[in-house]
Amino acid sequence: MKLAPIALLLSVTLCSAGAKAQLTCELQTFEFEPPSIAQGSIEVLSDAAQIIKDEVAVFEGNVLITSPESIIQAQSAIVQENGRTIEASGNVVYTDEFLKVESLGLEANADIELLQLQSSEYQIKDINGRGGADLLSISKEQGVVLEDVSFTTCPKGGEDWRIQASEISIAKGKPFGEAKHTRFYIGDVPVFYLPYFAFPITTGRQTGFLFPQPGGTGRTGVEYEQPFYWNIAPNMDATIAARYMTNRGLQLKNEFRYLSENHRGEFQLEYLANDTDTQSGDARYFYRFNHQGQLSENWTVVADINDISDNNYIVDLRSDFYNQADTYLFRQAGVNYFSNAIDFSLFVRDFTVIGNFDDNYRALPEAKLNYSSEVNEWINFDVKSEMAYFDNRLSQRPDAFRMHVEPSLSFPYQRAWGEILAELSVLHTYYDQDIEGIDNTNLDSSVDRTLGQARLYGSLVFEREQSIGNNDYMITIEPKAQYLYTSYQDQSNIGLYDTTQLLTTFSNIFQGQEFTGLDRINDNNQITIGATTRITDRNNRELFSASIGQIVFLENARLQASQRNNNRSAIAAELDWRVNQNWFLHSDIQLGNQSNEVERSSFATEYRLAENKLIQVNHRYIRELSNEKIDQFGISASWPINDKWHWVGRYYRDFERSRTTESFMGIEYESCCWALRLTVQRHLATRFNNDGVRDIDEFDSGIALQFVFKGMGSKTNKVDMLQQGLFGYRQPLVLN
Template sequence: MKKTCAMLVSATLMPTVAFAQETTKSALNTASSAVPLELCSAEPIAFSSQSLMPKGHVKVEANRTEIVENKVALFSGNVDITSDSATISASQAQVNGNGKDLIAKGDVTYQDAQLKVESDSVSLRSEEERLEMKNTRYQLTGFVGQGAAQDILLDTDTGIVLKDVSFTTCPDGEEDWLLRASEISLEKGTVWGQAKHTRFYIADVPVFYLPYFAFPVSNERQTGLLFPELTSSSRTGVDYTQPFYWNIAPNYDMTISPRVMTRRGVQLNTEFRYLTDNSQGKAYVEYLPSDSDISGNPDRYFYRLEHQGVIAEDWLLNVDFNGLSDNNYLLDLGSDYYSRADTHLYRSIGLSYYSQNLSVNMQIKDFEVLGDTADSYRALPELKMRYTTSLGDYVEFDLESEIAHFDNNSSTAPTATRYHIAPTVSLPVRAAWGEFVAETTLFQTVYQQDNVEGTNLDESVDRTLGQARLYGALYFERETSFFSNDMSMTLEPKVQYLYTSYEDQTAIGFYDSTPLLTDVEGLFRGQEFTGLDRISDNNQITLGVTTRTLDKNNREQFVLSVGQIFYLEDNKVIAATKNQDRSALAAEVDWRLNDRWFLHTDVQVTTETDKVDLSSVGVEYRKDDSRFVQLNHRYVRDLSGETIDQIGLSASWPLSENWHWVGRTYRDLERDRSVETYTGIQYESCCWAIRLVAQRSLNNRYNEGGLQNTDDFDSGISLQFIFKGIGSSGARRNMLQDGMFGYRQPYSLN
């Protein structure tokens, strides 16, 4: 008889029930992330697969078993049926017709890896492949999601029908919100289900009704409405976005998102994505006809094209192309790709080749410049090549070369074509105790410059420079108890001698070069400019040292780095002239004071005057992921002629079990004014949340002449409701990341 039961349950009952629970779960559109247990009075149920039987086997246990004429089997008293995928328990069970029919009654419970169902009775007819469950309650395994159905009917031919069904992610007896439907039907072989007379309840009050709707019942992408977004601000007014997803093909799709703004009108946002065997990309377009908040009601738009693909073996094609209608588009309407502080939108097309020794990169680089910002040079085109190889066992050879043509939108600006080649021969020695590198490089650069009348530039410039570099570092480590037991400390001194010959470069324009900010690691870079238009002459020694304290798991607890350059000769390149015999002293500290306090700071101090040129400090107290306070300060004495002196305070803290607060403020000490103030408060239970956010920040709008107004502020308030299980889950992290500055950890300890 046990063999007959095994065939019946494993071959008929289990696959049918598995299909039922899987489609039911999809139909109810549950959330994909677990809910914090501390917010819920009921924990999600668990299921262990270790108690299941091997595939194709079943075990039946009962207090009493009776077989009648080898046709009927009766089981009573704590009946447990275990198969290879699920378990059934009941007060009694009866198998009729030599295994053709099964009836289980009395506190029937079915459970598998995804669902637990409790019902008054279960009836299975194997010949008809039909399963019926009466007066059921179900829970989702691993999630706080549960509901009830008066009848669950499963049929192999037609699928599943649930009558008088409900669903919520709230605990039983605390249903703050609830979905009810008179019937949900899922036809077998289709990816869609149907729901009739669906009502959405909040605190037993019906707030929404749909007589009929269809929904996806599989993990496959399906066409349909996505979760909407509702915000409010002084820039847009009440702002409502309703995305619609169109599954065009397995490797093509589109999201169409009408956006209604009470102050500006209706905007249409579209995103088209594609994926092939060798490429992927997207086309994104935003279009707002007749902006009602601007005089003249202009049309406004933003677009972005992205493509990455393999066009042949070792050859890659990359496209990143952006454009917009006006200077204030990002400020007024926002963007998922750029911030309100950006002044350039990049446009580039690149073709790259990579092999073991050779890499080639061809690019066309352009910019969309916002406002009266100094126009940047475009590289139309730029070709870079790098070849590396070993010359014997100890010597390495590196050849870098470049051809680039620089153009500018200004008709009076010079243009140039640059040819550059830089062979390097090096002798590297690397080991666990340290490293040593000796190298020499020849820089050969030729410029052909046009439109140089009335300037100090020459039409043709040939520049030849030589460079020699010696670099050495040692790594010492020993056990220590300076901070605590089971600690180790490292000492990593390093020294570099760098010599670069001098040549007058005033006849060369600035096309892709600008001074670099220097940190401790940058002291050993040997170059003070980006690009190649200026290569500073050097005769200098750089000294640096780093010490680390590591715990028994090799996790850094304390890192201190200090470095300085000592100039043996005055620098002659005009743009890099120095009036002292040493650079600013650069230092950087990362310190995990304990499990809750963290400190990061870096500073550059001019030793002759003891003036701070650059500094940043970040201190954070972190009790856990939801409780922290962060204070940071940033200072730059001279950044493009301006002094940066800003202080910021960020905090995230629960006010009670269900209430959470996030706040952030940044202040410009140089101008004695606020830059951004941001605060949000959220109430969150295990099944719903409400979030209120207020923000005030600098507007930085451009006037008609392209100049920015740095005195106006923008403010806004947004209110958002979240029902977990039918959209996104509530998260304070969203509030932390919103705003101009967002939240960043101030330390880099591993």
């Protein structure tokens, strides 16, 4: 067991404090309407005025100086040179389109285009932030310069944190501002210092350092990540980061992105040259390349290529693209063609297997061609075809070439009351298997398999409008039935290249196929019956959906992999129910037809009053999976204690092994300008040992402390604390 160190995360989070229902914070802003005054002129109003020799005008009492660009309020003002110089004092308030400043005094000179305010408190329009400056200067030559300046998002009188700088300058026409000798204070205690940094003041992307990302976990120790953004071109950029971990050393991370009119993509690379937490100290890496492009109106290109150095890379160092429960990384590259009648794809598909699992077959390459056309109003003609070469790194696994052609005639008839479909198909597959050097194999080097298939499907829709209270609903019952016949051929002389057995779910029982891929096609003489009922509201939103179905086998299957001991499949049922605006429920179940015992089931229900006010309960049961029984229960909750304190928690229990697989608790204090989060968790480590076997008995524990300084722009979310850890949080269902 490992105990993670407490990590203090000092992160500037852009958030709108007024967005929380539990915490109400007033947005500090102001309004400015440009005055209707001729360009180049000013208008002055006051309680009293005195003009000296037509050169100097002195105004006293409630002075209001208006120009096309700004408004100045003061107790007194002196205007000289026909308005070209202005001095104002006494509760001065300067307002323009972007800025509001309260000051002891103001001086303006139109000849040198300079405006200065002394001992000022400023506020930027539509930004929940404010500050003070000993001197604020606005000029055409230098832009905006603030000396001995501070900034905070806290309300007046409650400055829990602030930024203090000797000077902040924002030059006209430049996309970024500059700050010198910046100190960060919590209360009155300085905690961070930067001699110089530049910050963006426009939406345009600029090259420069991004905010650092401190953190820490039990496996990495205390860590500090400093990203640098490189704006290479308008359609190209890169983020380069150095991540130092006290337990593991220095890691380099890079993300490169590009965009053109028809193509876009990104490349990520992470490299740790010497992991000091391992005995070998070997280099560890992760890379990922993703590309999507439009070659023409009908042709597209796709690539997703990635790899990792070792089985425990994701567990030890984390990943933004995969989680520690994954057992393989999927990668592919290829092209697609789409038209009204033809769909074509040509791909190379491969896997990186994580852990000591059987190596998967690679498709090098795989080509699919599907053709569809309407012979007439009643008949459709379709051809599905596929050609692939399968390669395996294991010497006792054969490589193979497979070609499949499947022409079919269908007779569809669809109306509002239901559907009838008759279909006839021929399934022909050819295999060329390289079995040379493979011991004790019953495979043949060359196999031809031709099967015939007939399918008759029908469904009806019964509707009824029902009023309950003041609400109108539409209730439907949709019975459906299917007869399927597929001829038999011995397939024990064919290897398994992309085939696994499908689950008995409601959606699968009407497919008529018990396996993925083409290596095993079961013989069928069966009837499938089922029904679905739905409830929709007047806006056609589905509030309730329930389905149940079963297969009746008229003959026992002759295919060895598909043989069964009874004449009926398990009963498959599914349920989705939006009980009301707050309650959601989802469940599916497979019930054995002879034992009347549950073979598989899952259940999830959630009570949600608001985005951050919810309780979710779920349960998963599998009678037999890889010779093991799965029986797990989980509960997750997010709930406010009061307007400033919030609690989240998650607990998962394995009833089969009588142990807790994950426990997590977090508590947060939030004010209008900062938040403090404390999280504690214990969960299965799920690491692989040296033999590539996942350890299911080792646990990992950790404590984390996060300090969030709330700034400008977007929203934070307390539920994101529930998304940490092994299982995370997901809403149980989403009905339309």
